Amino acid sequence: MHLALKERYKDYCGGLILCALGAATALQGKAYHLGTLSRMGPGFMPTALGVLLLIVGLVLLAACALRRDEAAPSRPSLPSAEETIPLRAEWRGWLCICAGVIIFAALAEPVGLIPATFAAVVVTAMGDRENSWRDAILLALGMVIFAVVVFWWGLGVLLPLIKGVL
Amino acid sequence: MWQSILDLGYGFGLALEPHNLFWCFSGVLVGNLIGVLPGTGALTAISMLLPLTFSLQPVPAILMLAGIFYGSQYGGAIGAILLNLPSHPPHAVTCLDGYPMTRAGKGGTVLGLTMISSFFAASFGIVVMIFASPLLVQVAFKFGPAELFSIMLLGLIAGSTMSRGSPLKGIAMTLIGLILGCVGTDVQTGLQRFTFGLPELADGVELVSIAMGVFGIADFLRHVNRMKHIGSLKPVSLKDMRPSKAELKQAFWPMLRGTLVGTIFGAMPGTGPTITTFIAYALEQKISRTPEKFGTGMIAGVAAPEAASHSKTQVDFIPTMSLGIPGDAVMALLLGALLIQGIQPGPRLLSEHPDIFWGLIASFWVGNVLLMVLNVPMIGVWVKLLQVPYRFLFPAAVFFIAIGAYTVNNDIFAVYEVLAFGLIGALFMALDFPIAPILLGYVLGPMVEENFRRAMLLSRGHFSVFIDRPISAAILGVIVALLAAQAFFSLRARLRPRAAAAATIAFQE
Numbered sequence: 001m002h003l004a005l006k007e008r009y010k011d012y013c014g015g016l017i018l019c020a021l022g023a024a025t026a027l028q029g030k031a032y033h034l035g036t037l038s039r040m041g042p043g044f045m046p047t048a049l050g051v052l053l054l055i056v057g058l059v060l061l062a063a064c065a066l067r068r069d070e071a072a073p074s075r076p077s078l079p080s081a082e083e084t085i086p087l088r089a090e091w092r093g094w095l096c097i098c099a100g101v102i103i104f105a106a107l108a109e110p111v112g113l114i115p116a117t118f119a120a121v122v123v124t125a126m127g128d129r130e131n132s133w134r135d136a137i138l139l140a141l142g143m144v145i146f147a148v149v150v151f152w153w154g155l156g157v158l159l160p161l162i163k164g165v166l
Numbered sequence: 167m168w169q170s171i172l173d174l175g176y177g178f179g180l181a182l183e184p185h186n187l188f189w190c191f192s193g194v195l196v197g198n199l200i201g202v203l204p205g206t207g208a209l210t211a212i213s214m215l216l217p218l219t220f221s222l223q224p225v226p227a228i229l230m231l232a233g234i235f236y237g238s239q240y241g242g243a244i245g246a247i248l249l250n251l252p253s254h255p256p257h258a259v260t261c262l263d264g265y266p267m268t269r270a271g272k273g274g275t276v277l278g279l280t281m282i283s284s285f286f287a288a289s290f291g292i293v294v295m296i297f298a299s300p301l302l303v304q305v306a307f308k309f310g311p312a313e314l315f316s317i318m319l320l321g322l323i324a325g326s327t328m329s330r331g332s333p334l335k336g337i338a339m340t341l342i343g344l345i346l347g348c349v350g351t352d353v354q355t356g357l358q359r360f361t362f363g364l365p366e367l368a369d370g371v372e373l374v375s376i377a378m379g380v381f382g383i384a385d386f387l388r389h390v391n392r393m394k395h396i397g398s399l400k401p402v403s404l405k406d407m408r409p410s411k412a413e414l415k416q417a418f419w420p421m422l423r424g425t426l427v428g429t430i431f432g433a434m435p436g437t438g439p440t441i442t443t444f445i446a447y448a449l450e451q452k453i454s455r456t457p458e459k460f461g462t463g464m465i466a467g468v469a470a471p472e473a474a475s476h477s478k479t480q481v482d483f484i485p486t487m488s489l490g491i492p493g494d495a496v497m498a499l500l501l502g503a504l505l506i507q508g509i510q511p512g513p514r515l516l517s518e519h520p521d522i523f524w525g526l527i528a529s530f531w532v533g534n535v536l537l538m539v540l541n542v543p544m545i546g547v548w549v550k551l552l553q554v555p556y557r558f559l560f561p562a563a564v565f566f567i568a569i570g571a572y573t574v575n576n577d578i579f580a581v582y583e584v585l586a587f588g589l590i591g592a593l594f595m596a597l598d599f600p601i602a603p604i605l606l607g608y609v610l611g612p613m614v615e616e617n618f619r620r621a622m623l624l625s626r627g628h629f630s631v632f633i634d635r636p637i638s639a640a641i642l643g644v645i646v647a648l649l650a651a652q653a654f655f656s657l658r659a660r661l662r663p664r665a666a667a668a669a670t671i672a673f674q675e
Contacts, residue, residue: 011598014338014599018338021345032352032357032359036627039623040618042357043359045619046345046359056337056338059334060335060338063334093387097383101568101581104581105582120564121564124561125557128560130555131557136561143561147569155218155221155573157572157576
């Protein structure tokens, strides 16, 4: 039962998101020139796609509401990477991965490739609960060497190594 | 016919040029390496390495990408057989019998057999491609905008409803991809759509950013702290990999049947690789004299699906290269890579860029040979790589993705784009949406719009143009039949939940 309820909750959320996205796209698309069927303007396709997305979202919501709470047909189990995962929120991991990408983007041009790589890898690595600071720093040092050799020296990336110094 | 063989000779000359061979080799090597690493499949490998190929000439770039694709595909099979861990969904079926054989101490033999089956199937698929592509090109020259629109619609609908998960959700993701394709400057009027005043969006959303976001970052967000720990493995030596004569004999017919299944499914646009392997497996089980033994380590249960997956991959290239219409997300990525290189795949590719077309075909074969040559001595290394802990793997990969996105245009904006698509992809994955159709929709979006607008302009606004033209009408008929079959199977599954569950799975996976 619990599982069936959860599925339903997912479909409700998904349907609502689709409706919102579809409606927003259609409204924004209407702001561009719609044109006629024989001479379509730039707004025609986005509006049409937005309306279609809205319809799909509504159908998904309707299917959710109509579906009786019968047990879902049991699926023959296929091994997959995801099945064994206990699904809990992983805020630490999520925040660290996002922060890692943002740090790289924020530091690369104003500060340089070496500090950006180092900081991004350390922060991302700390997202895994099993990584110690020592492991993270060693991994980051390895990646810095790799970044300099492959990307800066080998591929000629246009970033300064350390801004103002190299 | 003779022309094809002559052209192929030219292609081999091109593929065997030392620097092209070098890029093909590095593609296979790196692809294999990434494919073996737990949690990263072919899509991740290609997306991560796509920016590296931008600095190359078109021919070596596409040779390298094809090499990456093969390498990662085979690498994925290694993880599935030795660890029961499919990092690429088509290999889920390989696990069923591959892993039990590993536990019985025959892991090396299965790897060897997989390699032989893949090579055989790929070679067969290449032969089909050599002779079928020029024929398809001749037909394709007769296509007008209406036919092109219909066939793209077929690709989109098949790709979204026959991939994994609920068909409705697949369609939703395709629509989102199509909308993403609208972002940027409208080709016909020059109007900027959905740019929200950001000059970086004027050229549209970057393909690499979408791919690395939804297949890279989203994957890491999903797996962080959740990937199961991998214990130690028995080393596999070269001697273990050689199958005995009896085993080869056992594998021969399944391999042949798997190859044929893959070829047939490859010819149908939009049928995903997972359903192909699943059907190859089901077929073997059905005609086997001992169907109850499947799942306990049958050679046929590994040889047939692996052969099917490789021949399908080859045949999949036919519509991608000769019509410019990709069948699945991997093909869409490769097509996108070609577009970035300034090459428009389609009927004219064969006449305008024969070097690309025939060089690619020859390099497929060369790539498969390299894969064999490479894996025999390297298998020990791959087994070691399988044990690299995820906690080291994903920080390094996140860095690769960040710098990879930057190098596309030397623009930091792309890095933020990757993050945004990563979050979107993770959200939809958490809600059980298949995310691969996003990419299919994005790549086809601009072409769909252009051809639809042109067809409607020519017909002065009458939808009947899509039914009046025979080829287009036939394609639309196929779409209707496909949707009807889908509805039938899902209805039957609902009425007889237990008996038909397997059939539905086969159709939806």
